[in-house]
Amino acid sequence: MEQSIRTQPPGPRRRPPGRGAGEAAVPGQSGPPESRLRSASGARTGPPALKRALQRVLAARQRRGGGGTGGGTGSGSGRPARLTAVGTGVAAAAGALAFAGVDRLLFGGLGVLFGLGYLVVCFQLAVRVRYSDLAAAPICGPIAFAAALVLLQPGPSQGVTGEVVALAGGLALRAGWLFAGTALAAAIVTARYVAQRRHRRARLAG
Structure with a gap:
């Protein structure tokens, strides 16, 4: 007993390393609270x-x-906004009337500028219409073309019969632009339809 007391060094007893004053061990847990x-x-x-x-x-x-590949806006994925059937008709009428108004204002009639504008309008309609309303693009284009002729074609008003005759004459004179724009829209929507069908078949097969 006396020997053990002599061998113990004087001074306060040292604490075990790695545990401070506020890191007392909790019974049943191994390690300080911070490590836990x-x-x-x-x-x-x-x-x-x-x-x-x-x-x-x-x-x-x-x-x-919207994960679908058909219509929809798709703004989060960077896709262009898709037009519905009603939106396609409104866009076609607005575009055709705008180009016809500019052509008449600058050149006094509906000529080459109106025809080129109609091609641009048909292209945009066919590209931007949603998949479920593809048929609206080649249908709305000619209707907008005829509406622009009725409203902005120069000439005196001659009643209903005169308007019908003037419209028929205007369509006959500009049949090349009308057929070109309509055929362009029809070709684009057909290509989109075929590509979409192939894509669906490949996805189902895979």
Whole structure:
């Protein structure tokens, strides 16, 4: 007993390293509270949890953006806005009347500028119409062409019969532009239809 007291060095007894005054060990737990918190947070936010969170975010974005390849806006994925059948008719009328008005204002009639504008309008309609309303592009174009002739074709008003005769004459004189624009729209929508059908078949086969 006296020997053990002599061999013990004088002064305060040393504490075990790695544990401060405020890091007392809790019975049944191995390690200080900070290390336990770090391990718990690392387990919650580790790579598997982060991967699952990213997958949920991507799935929510796909649902909001509309994953279908048909119509829809698709603004989140960078696709151009698609026109419905009503939107296609409004765009066709607005474009044809705008080009006809500019042509008449600058050149006093409906000539080459109106014909070129009609081609541009038909192209845009066929490209931007949504898949479920493809037939609207080649139909709305000629209607807008005829409406522009009725409203902005120069000539005196001669009643209903005179308007019909003037419209028939205007369509006959500009039949080349009318057929070219309508054929362009029909070719584009047909190509889109065929490409979409092939894409669906390939996706189902794969």
